[in-house]
Amino acid sequence: MSSLTYDLTLAGLSVGSAAALTGIGLIVTYRATGVLNFAHGAIAMVCAYVLRQCVVEWGWPLWAAAAVTLLVLAPGLGVVLERCVFRPLSVLGSDPAQTLVASIGVFVLLVGGAALLWGQGAREDAPELVADEPWGQLAVVLVLTAGVTAVIRWTRFGRELRAVVDDRELAVLGGIDADRVAAVGWAFGSFTAGVTGVLLAPYVRLDPYGLPLLVMEVVAVAVAARMRSLPVAVGVALGIGVAQSQLTRLHPSGWGEPLLQAVGANLFVVLLLVAALVLPGVGTRDALPRTATARVPTPPGAWIVAVVLFLLPLGFAGRDLHTSVQVPALGVILLSLVVVTGRGGQISLGQAAYAGLGALFTALLAAGRFPGLPRLPELAALAVAVLLVAPLGVLTGWPAIGRQGLALALATFAVGVGVSRFVFAQPYATAGLSLSRPAGFDGDRAYYVLELVLLACALLAARALRRGRTGRALAALRDHESGASAAGVRVPSLKLLAFVSGAALAALGGALLGMGLRAFDPGAYDPVRGLLWFAAVVVLGADSTLGALAAAALLVGLDAGTRGGVAAAVIGLLAVLVGRLPAGPYEALRTAAERLRPRRRTTLTPLGTRVRARLRPGEREAPRRAALTGVTAVGVADAAHRGGRSTAAAGRPTARDEGAGGGRPPRGRPGPGRAVAGRTPPAPGSGPAPGGPPGPRPAPALTARGLRARYGSFTALDGVDLDLPPGRITAVVGPNGAGKSTLFHCLAGTLRPARGVVRFDGRDITRLPAHARTRLGIARTFQQLAVFPTLTVADNVRVGAEQGRVSDPGAVERTLRLLRLDGPLRALPAAGLPTGTLRRVELARALAGSPRVLLLDEPAAGLDTEEVAALTRVLKALAADGTALLVVEHDLDLVADLADDVHVMAAGRIVASGPPGRVLDAFGTAAGP
Numbered sequence: 001m002s003s004l005t006y007d008l009t010l011a012g013l014s015v016g017s018a019a020a021l022t023g024i025g026l027i028v029t030y031r032a033t034g035v036l037n038f039a040h041g042a043i044a045m046v047c048a049y050v051l052r053q054c055v056v057e058w059g060w061p062l063w064a065a066a067a068v069t070l071l072v073l074a075p076g077l078g079v080v081l082e083r084c085v086f087r088p089l090s091v092l093g094s095d096p097a098q099t100l101v102a103s104i105g106v107f108v109l110l111v112g113g114a115a116l117l118w119g120q121g122a123r124e125d126a127p128e129l130v131a132d133e134p135w136g137q138l139a140v141v142l143v144l145t146a147g148v149t150a151v152i153r154w155t156r157f158g159r160e161l162r163a164v165v166d167d168r169e170l171a172v173l174g175g176i177d178a179d180r181v182a183a184v185g186w187a188f189g190s191f192t193a194g195v196t197g198v199l200l201a202p203y204v205r206l207d208p209y210g211l212p213l214l215v216m217e218v219v220a221v222a223v224a225a226r227m228r229s230l231p232v233a234v235g236v237a238l239g240i241g242v243a244q245s246q247l248t249r250l251h252p253s254g255w256g257e258p259l260l261q262a263v264g265a266n267l268f269v270v271l272l273l274v275a276a277l278v279l280p281g282v283g284t285r286d287a288l289p290r291t292a293t294a295r296v297p298t299p300p301g302a303w304i305v306a307v308v309l310f311l312l313p314l315g316f317a318g319r320d321l322h323t324s325v326q327v328p329a330l331g332v333i334l335l336s337l338v339v340v341t342g343r344g345g346q347i348s349l350g351q352a353a354y355a356g357l358g359a360l361f362t363a364l365l366a367a368g369r370f371p372g373l374p375r376l377p378e379l380a381a382l383a384v385a386v387l388l389v390a391p392l393g394v395l396t397g398w399p400a401i402g403r404q405g406l407a408l409a410l411a412t413f414a415v416g417v418g419v420s421r422f423v424f425a426q427p428y429a430t431a432g433l434s435l436s437r438p439a440g441f442d443g444d445r446a447y448y449v450l451e452l453v454l455l456a457c458a459l460l461a462a463r464a465l466r467r468g469r470t471g472r473a474l475a476a477l478r479d480h481e482s483g484a485s486a487a488g489v490r491v492p493s494l495k496l497l498a499f500v501s502g503a504a505l506a507a508l509g510g511a512l513l514g515m516g517l518r519a520f521d522p523g524a525y526d527p528v529r530g531l532l533w534f535a536a537v538v539v540l541g542a543d544s545t546l547g548a549l550a551a552a553a554l555l556v557g558l559d560a561g562t563r564g565g566v567a568a569a570v571i572g573l574l575a576v577l578v579g580r581l582p583a584g585p586y587e588a589l590r591t592a593a594e595r596l597r598p599r600r601r602t603t604l605t606p607l608g609t610r611v612r613a614r615l616r617p618g619e620r621e622a623p624r625r626a627a628l629t630g631v632t633a634v635g636v637a638d639a640a641h642r643g644g645r646s647t648a649a650a651g652r653p654t655a656r657d658e659g660a661g662g663g664r665p666p667r668g669r670p671g672p673g674r675a676v677a678g679r680t681p682p683a684p685g686s687g688p689a690p691g692g693p694p695g696p697r698p699a700p701a702l703t704a705r706g707l708r709a710r711y712g713s714f715t716a717l718d719g720v721d722l723d724l725p726p727g728r729i730t731a732v733v734g735p736n737g738a739g740k741s742t743l744f745h746c747l748a749g750t751l752r753p754a755r756g757v758v759r760f761d762g763r764d765i766t767r768l769p770a771h772a773r774t775r776l777g778i779a780r781t782f783q784q785l786a787v788f789p790t791l792t793v794a795d796n797v798r799v800g801a802e803q804g805r806v807s808d809p810g811a812v813e814r815t816l817r818l819l820r821l822d823g824p825l826r827a828l829p830a831a832g833l834p835t836g837t838l839r840r841v842e843l844a845r846a847l848a849g850s851p852r853v854l855l856l857d858e859p860a861a862g863l864d865t866e867e868v869a870a871l872t873r874v875l876k877a878l879a880a881d882g883t884a885l886l887v888v889e890h891d892l893d894l895v896a897d898l899a900d901d902v903h904v905m906a907a908g909r910i911v912a913s914g915p916p917g918r919v920l921d922a923f924g925t926a927a928g929p
């Protein structure tokens, strides 16, 4: 090996060792606590500062300072964070998105605190703990990897750790002290952060912003190892370190030279982009916590106060006015987060990139340096820059389509870091750039007026996005993504819209910020700013435009009057505390959701074992009769709903009731007369229910043929056929794990079967997503609560009416009346309403889109007897009106009372089909009393 290659390899191993240490620390903390510690880099920076303080400022011996820093401070910091920040969160319900916000808060707090204590400038005199050769560092990394792997695999603590990671509640029930496990995880993670910071500080800039970011860039190695495998993380880190080092020898020529060099020098960032954007997302799919995105009610008169406060700087002069110029610009940037995060519920840590691109493009356009475009006056340049940056919103909008929570946080953070490193930090893009203010607005006062005008425009744009149909759809997306999709909201396009609008607003604000400073300063759009802005908007009421303006004033004001870092420290502190604030109505909603976990009143045990059949024909008649009597009233309301079509239907129940077996005659359009088919065809004579008139059945609205679905290698559904004819209620019953929900998901579009076909009116819809099926006329409800808690009851229903098969505003009132949700109830937020009411809200939302097929997953879960009776009446009335209904249900009394056809599932197959009396009684006979 040539000496240059050897030297570069050694240098690469050194960098790779530091990255490997970070990867080990992040993975161990994540595995012990489920938290991706965004504050890891900030802890590294604080430890490096403390070591320097002890050695350089106080003259301590290096070994003593290192021992105190690495063995006391670093683990102590981890334990304090676990004890004071993350443990209370996990006790409160362990919402992973909440812990993500908290860890960003800790990052911002430590960065702000360090800037306050040690100033914002870089220090060049960090003490060198290990000589500038890689062997020592490499040895540390390898010993740590082997040690931690051995502990996790072969010790009791390792088993406890794995148990806590798998299921914390279960582990605690099994006698494991989960808090101790988490505390050890945090202590170890912080220790590795400390070692990383101390090792890196002498060779990179030690400053409050640069070092944490540098450390966080290498989060990529942990993500590439899927937050699991330490050897993979170490291998990737060393490999990338060496490759990055070797690439410095490349000196390509031509137009791509600077870009290639940038890639070579930032290989960890390339890995971060690939790991966060291309590889499947890591972590949970949880959205932002509702407490973090909830709309904070605006106090009366607050807007008047805000207007007066924003006009005040017009009376300022000199430095005060010059500083104030930053506030409206930052306000516009933060408004972009209100749209994306506050209203749309999407984590976006990369808004600083769009703000910076807005400023950069404006400067390039105004200077005539933008490729292919002529030189433009500043205001025109600003407008064109906003238009150019807006479509770049897909950089974060596209990953948001398939990612949520931690995975989305990482993806947007990666985009922020990528743009910063590959665009803002490159001299070819930014050298010699200046950014002037528009002609006529050069003075601070005139420019401030211009900013206020543009801020007002931005506020109107944000208001337009947060109101009406789009605003409701965004709120629905934020509150419950699957529920929104089931209501017909085009979730992917809506996410793109949110991110594109957010990018445009951020670009406008960023350009205004740059013009205010009369320069393009890459540091003003650093990814650390992205984290700070995100935290500021979240803590001051993410879905509040006024909150964004207050945050802008706070961030500028706090840093202007005192030492830099105060704003970050204050925002960080608030972000750390945000998850511990009372959750108000959302807590009530969570309680309601808990209550909604299905209470199994009657459960079929696996076939071949004892089955409790609780059905006696005589017993079935009483509730049936009562329910059918009630149908008349509902049918009248339904008739109004359907424009009188069901007048005849309203009378039918009485006729049905006279039938000896309580069976229902076929309703809806006459069809070719194929029997409702399960895997086992109905036995002769099982066609029309006893007592019902014989004759052809209507053509099924929804059919499934040969459905097979898998979870990994496990086949959950195998060759299932099902027909849902109009005007009939079809029930699917079976023991737990039989595959009922999987079948339901295949029909609703939330799971794509591996084989088989789903048809709606003969059209193949197997590949259609859930929202597209809703728009065709297939509505669904959920086994667990899927309402939009921040919207009122009426708005919940309105989302269904606006996004469903037929956009019919009149459907809202009719459906509210039908389900007795009119009156004062309609104006109440869904959060905190009782379970039975929420079930009706969800059903009303599904009905408001005028569906032709209604899929109900355990509709009676969590309801009391009266509520079940009322639900039964409504469902029968709907069927009488021609809707095809599928009910997946454990309550056999309800199934017997409600269904026309019953299919029994076991082990992923339909094993029996027919009318409820015959099928369910047959089980009773087979199983004995």
Ligand SMILES: Nc1ncnc2c1ncn2[C@@H]1O[C@H](COP(=O)(O)OP(=O)(O)OP(=O)(O)O)[C@@H](O)[C@H]1O
Pocket: 711, 714, 716, 734, 735, 736, 737, 738, 739, 740, 741, 742, 743
């Ligand atoms: N996401 C998943 N990943 C892996 N296996 C799954 C998943 N969802 C369901 N399964 C498995 O598939 C089988 C069928 O599950 P499914 O939820 O469809 O049954 P079910 O009849 O609806 O049960 P339950 O009445 O308890 O809801 C079960 O063995 C279940 O453990």
